[in-house]
Amino acid sequence: MTPARRIRDEIAGRIRSGAWRPGHRIPTEQELAAQYGCARATVSKALGELAASGLIERRRKAGSFVAHPPVHSAVMTVPDLAELIAARGEDYRWQALSVEPASQGDGAIPGPALCVAGLHLAANEPFALERRLISLAEVPDAGDVDFGREAPGTWLLAHIPWTEVRHVIRAVSPTRREAALLGAGGAMACLELDRTTWRSGRVVTHVRQLFRGDRFDLVAEFKAGVPGEG
Template sequence: MTRSATNPSRRIREEIEARIRSGEWRPGTRIPIEQDLAQHYGCARATVSKALGELVAAGLVERRRKAGSFVAHPPVHSAVMTVPDLAELIAARGEAYRWEARTIVRRKNAAGADTLQIDGVHFAAAEPFALENRTIELAEVPAAAAADFTVEAPGTWLLAHIPWTSARHVVRAIAATRAEAKALATGSGAACLQLERDTWRGDRPVTHVRQLFRGDRFDLIAEFQAGMARRDGGL
């Protein structure tokens, strides 16, 4: 007899975990209530609660007050020193990706040069993942004027069409405004990660972007080695 067969809490945890990792239960899926699980497994509700608590601690399940337990959205990880394609990062986590452009406007900047300004939302598993406000310099990227950013996110298009030589990131933790919280489907004042990035080709600017992520859905990771040169403008 296996250990899980003699340990109801472990059996429940392993079976729910297997459904999550196999993709049968996708992120955002509502897990049956504790009373129903206890009846299904023929055990006490406290046993089910213990199993779910262990899954919460492992980051596989999240409990929402007055709503129940749901399969957690795994955080997306990105290296700080790269220019990531959010579509690829989200797809790599096994979640469906979608981009929704809200506004696309052609304007002149302070220097009188033509720019394209794009506002939109990145979705992961049908839920808002990040807000984006981007400016593209049309003098450097004239082909962007004819691109259809209603069907392809501008970051994805730029990475595929325009080589860049340098980039600068500025990362801050901020509280979402009421409008931002609504767009991200989170609470007003919720902790968010703001990433502002400028990219250049040689000494010519290509794009500036501000992206706002839910703090519980995105991690920026940097790896260092002893003896690496110190960079100015630390976070």
């Protein structure tokens, strides 16, 4: 076994066993070269292969870290990000950025609305940026909820049933502020999820969520129809 392969396999083993969790800092190239008695170029080759396989992230001037595996969400559902992140074994936290009445020029919600902006965090790292409008005509109790402490999506799913939903999904380039909040590099594409939810034909909420492209997958599964079925 070559030194590069040994380094690669041993680091991969620590990650897959859970000994090194997502976000764990990998020893530096210099430290690994000293540990394995090899050249830094050999270490760099091993880390490059780990990065290509998605097990680690190499950040310029910051080092290498165990990667966060993408969260998978069914595109035909309305997911609770707190549940998805917890199911992956990571701590979830909601960080509110602002909670205020929506401006009258925002036409996504007819009538009075509450605008809530915040950041979803997984393992204390940015996972998704959210801006949500909640109809106060349809959900008047939302005006009394402390969304500084509880994510609005989690509260809505627990209290307000929905009957219709529309997703619009696209790849976008984040603004400089969005990239900074998400910890994304300027050249990284992000996944934008634009969703409107109705109850009996009346809008309940409209949300725009922005995910780092390497942290979230939307998945749809279909079965071929049986001949004769429409």
